[in-house]
Amino acid sequence: MIAIFAQMSVIIIVSAIISVCYVALIGSFWRGFCKVKNQPRQVSTPICISVVLPFHNEADNIGNCIKSLLNQQFNNHYEIIAVDDNSTDNSVEILSKYTDDNQHLHIIKSSLSGKKNAIIAGLQTAKYNYVVTVDADCFYPPQWLQCMADEFADCWLLCAPVKIANTKKWFNWFQYIDFASLVGSGIGAAGCGKPIMCNGANIMFNKQIVTQIDNPFNTNELSGDDVFLLHSIKRINRQKIRFTCNHNTIAETLSADGFRAFIRQRIRWGSKTPAYTDADSLATAFIVACTSVATIGTLPLLPLSVLPFAIVYTSKTIIDILILNTICKEFGNRRLLWQIPVFELITVSYTTIVIISTIFKSNKQWK
Numbered sequence: 001m002i003a004i005f006a007q008m009s010v011i012i013i014v015s016a017i018i019s020v021c022y023v024a025l026i027g028s029f030w031r032g033f034c035k036v037k038n039q040p041r042q043v044s045t046p047i048c049i050s051v052v053l054p055f056h057n058e059a060d061n062i063g064n065c066i067k068s069l070l071n072q073q074f075n076n077h078y079e080i081i082a083v084d085d086n087s088t089d090n091s092v093e094i095l096s097k098y099t100d101d102n103q104h105l106h107i108i109k110s111s112l113s114g115k116k117n118a119i120i121a122g123l124q125t126a127k128y129n130y131v132v133t134v135d136a137d138c139f140y141p142p143q144w145l146q147c148m149a150d151e152f153a154d155c156w157l158l159c160a161p162v163k164i165a166n167t168k169k170w171f172n173w174f175q176y177i178d179f180a181s182l183v184g185s186g187i188g189a190a191g192c193g194k195p196i197m198c199n200g201a202n203i204m205f206n207k208q209i210v211t212q213i214d215n216p217f218n219t220n221e222l223s224g225d226d227v228f229l230l231h232s233i234k235r236i237n238r239q240k241i242r243f244t245c246n247h248n249t250i251a252e253t254l255s256a257d258g259f260r261a262f263i264r265q266r267i268r269w270g271s272k273t274p275a276y277t278d279a280d281s282l283a284t285a286f287i288v289a290c291t292s293v294a295t296i297g298t299l300p301l302l303p304l305s306v307l308p309f310a311i312v313y314t315s316k317t318i319i320d321i322l323i324l325n326t327i328c329k330e331f332g333n334r335r336l337l338w339q340i341p342v343f344e345l346i347t348v349s350y351t352t353i354v355i356i357s358t359i360f361k362s363n364k365q366w367k
Helices: 002-037 062-070 091-096 115-125 144-152 170-191 225-240 259-270 279-297 307-331 337-360
Strands: 049-055 078-084 105-109 130-134 157-159 162-164 202-206 241-243 251-253
Touching: 002 170, 002 279, 002 307, 049 062, 049 115, 049 144, 062 078, 062 091, 078 091, 078 115, 091 105, 105 115, 115 130, 115 225, 130 144, 144 157, 144 202, 157 170, 157 225, 162 170, 170 241, 170 259, 170 279, 170 307, 170 337, 202 225, 225 241, 259 337, 279 307, 279 337, 307 337
Parallel strands: 049 078, 049 130, 078 105, 157 241, 162 251
Antiparallel strands: 130 202, 157 202
């Protein structure tokens, strides 16, 4: 009995330490998000932009994406470079329907496979120095490109939000909340002066700067073109990385189609983590992983003591509600925030699955 009590005491202490670290981390992200949210809007000088759209078997989505890109209310010249990464469906045929009436839309094929090589091919074709990368499963509001240009100002990399489109399905609402937490945490970390992640579906950068960096997208890894680019620029000058919460720069994407697709997506995203060399990103990943594993790991101990689970779960839920309330308010939708206590259990479960999969498996497809 004494031995069990001693072991439980150690578990309680460890749970408390993990909880304090997590609350401190997410609390700093919340303050950083508020800082970015309240920063003054920038207005840069007029610039021309090359929009690079890599795609692979996106026949179901690319039509809506290209329509939104062609309908931009932009005050200067821009081009769209759609880069085919060896698609086997009719994505190219769908895009080709728009080329006759839109001379600034160009379709090329990447000679090498993979999203990163497709982006590089797009950069090599781009005639303008300022480049925006987008995803084929996203769509963009009419003022998006103009606002991206205005917000760019004096930086090398501009990162803008992406959110899940509104839906009526419960699991898709979970994805909305979960995705918002990832995007908001990235913005919050940048607001603290420690940018760790962004979304390649909505970033803009200076091509001249990026092409001078050795392997800026880390082509040795299948995924993570956006994060590795951010880390590359961060190593040179983190002050040149800017995040924005401007509503008109928010891109929308669809949720994953079902739980299996969702898990595959998260595993793909997590597969790049072992290749990180950025201290801030590694520390964040470690704290989040420990918190998820601790939450799951203390569940079997409930018959003995509710305290370890209560410490981790309650502290995580409270701080997550704080930051998600701010994030979702900014993104224009706070529905289902009251279900976060339930969502938390799903989040820590899938995070634990991703951790295990990242350790024992490797992902070989970017889509």
